[in-house]
Amino acid sequence: MLEMKGISKRLGDLPVLSDISFHVKEGEIVAIIGPSGCGKSTLINLISKLDIPDSGSIQGIGDSVACVFQDDRLLPWRTVWENIRLVREPEDKGKIQELINAVGLNGFESYYPKQLSGGMQKRCGIARAFYYKGELLLMDEPFQGLDYCLRHEMLLMLLKVWRAHRQSVLFVTHEIDEALTVAGRILILSKRPGRIMKEIILPDYDNRDMASQEITTLRQEIITFITG
Amino acid sequence: MMRNKSWEKPSGWDFLLAAGIILALWQFLTLFFPPLVLPSIKSVVIKLKEILTTPVFYKMIGLTVERMAIGLTSGVLVGLFLGILMGGVGRFRRLLMPMISIMQTVPPVSWVVLALVWFGFNGRPVMFIIVVSTVPVIAISVCEGFKHIDSRLLQMARLYHFSRSKTMRHVIFPSIAPFFQSAFRIALGSGWKIAVMGEVLTTSDGIGGMIKQARLNIEPESIIAWSAIIVGLFYLSDLLIDFCFRERRKTHA
Structure with a gap:
């Protein structure tokens, strides 16, 4: 599926992304989480071919x-x-x-x-x-600006539709709970220039309890990474 | 989106009130001026009735409407074409915009005289000046509309691989439509005035020809009656345009 190797991008003199490498498997939801301005939207533009990287390669997806x-x-x-x-x-x-x-x-x-x-x-x-x-569905902070209840409802709706279609999804967000709810894996980006600091594999959707100690620990771990 | 109430279109009652004020003022002024300078409302109404019951009226109005329709349609088509060209291609914009700006600043009377030389004393100069006055209004507005196309929608169209024609139909044309609509209304309003002015100066038929005839016969009540007919025609065409554009406003307001 999507395979990104050594992607770097500068906007003018500003380094935005540095040596980003990761993959998204078929039928998987991967969440990318990071602080504001870490290059999440730039990453989306590169994958969707609305922009081109300075170095590195993006493979495994066509134009769709x-x-x-x-x-x-x-x-x-x-x-x-x-x-x-x-x-x-x-x-x-x-x-x-x-x-x-x-x-x-x-x-x-x-x-x-x-x-x-x-x-x-x-x-x-x-x-x-x-x-x-498409071969890949990119979601760029799709529920930004919605209140908590509506956002939660939308996440459940997204999971329902995804279960029916099993499409590969790259879900970019800065909301930790969104990532913990929808993703199979979470990649944590550092502050600018964004690079992948950590990969977290989440429990299976059926066994995932958002109030469990395991998820609470993961949430704390992500907060520690993001706030550095 | 909430619309400021004070910017709503005047209602029928507003028009009736305005007409009442004008008529009262007119009636008042007739007390101080002789009928040859300012005819009474009654004499104008009688003249209007006479015109409306004379078959030649329908021939004259038909001629003016025909010239207006041909001139406006041609002007709108050329203006639309140039506007799209200028909005879509920077090189054309840089080349054509100064030309169109110059074209816009030439007084209509100069165009009338030139058109008389080129086409002679017939209806064609009238159509010509409607075209040259419509083209810049439409072209500049449509070109301006391109500046306001939402780049995020274009990006969406690119991402979902819209073809060029699909992007034109579903993103570009609907985006520039409001600019075209307001330019079209302006062109329509000034078109009637220019048509009559052109007819007064270049022909002896059409509504303008009738106004010229009334001037020669010193019949101010006739001039006012024909002018009232032009105002009526303008409002009729404006209503028609309003009706055509209403559906769009309903959904995008």
Whole structure:
């Protein structure tokens, strides 16, 4: 699947990423966590080929990378259905309806983004990304700005959709609990220039108890790494 | 998005009130001026009724509407093409923008005189000046619209491998549409005025030709009646445009 080897990137004179190497296996959710400004979004841009690295290589994925952005980037003049439909041709009506139902937007197919709440817009962005059926799904702090309850609900919804599709996901966040909830593995990035400091393998989803001592210890470990 | 109430379009009642004030002021002023300078409201209404019941009126209005439609459509198409060219390609923008700016500053009367030399005393100069006054308004606004395309949407289109034409249809055109709409309304409003001015100066038919005739016969009530017809035509076309653009506003307001 995705294989990144020795990726470095500077923006002007500023070194943003330094010697980043990691992989994402097929059907796996990997979370990247790090402090603000550590180069998480730059990493997303490199993987999605919206930018090119100064050195290193990105292998294992073709051009088909889907992305759920920090902002929704839905076309305001297209309905929920059209926003999803437009990313893949030919149209698969059954699949679109299945995803709309999975993200809880049934009944809102003909609504425009401005007629939806922030959470519903996020759901539409997620349905669009899964419909695209890319080799990798990038999620760049997708639930930023949502309140705690809604964020938790969205994470559970994401896991439900992921279980049905088993797509490889790279989930970038600075919220530790988000990473602990959705990821199979967590990679911790250092402060700028970002490099991978630690890899944490999480217990299986079925045996994961967010209130357990194991998760509490991992949470503390991540905090220690991030705050340095 | 919340819209400031004070910026809402005037209602029918607002228009009625404004019309009432104008009519009252007019009636008041007729007490001080002779009918040859300022005709009474009654004489204008009688003239208007006479015009509206005369078959030649429909021929004249048809001529003006035809010139307006041809001139405006051509101007909008050329302006749209140039605007897209300038907005999409920097080299064209640098080359064409000064030309269009110069074109915009030439007074319409100069264009009328030039058009008379080029096309003669027929309807074509009228259409020509509508075109030259419409092209810069549309082209500059559409070009300006390109500056306001959300780069994040373009990035999304690139990421999901939208083809060039799909990006144009689903990202670029809808983004520049509001700029086009406001430019179109401006072009429509000034188009009617320019059409009549052109007809007054270059032909003896159409609504402008009738106004010229009324001037020669010293019939101010006729001039005002024809002008009222032009105002009516403007509002009718504005209503039509409003109706066409309403659906878009409903969903994106």
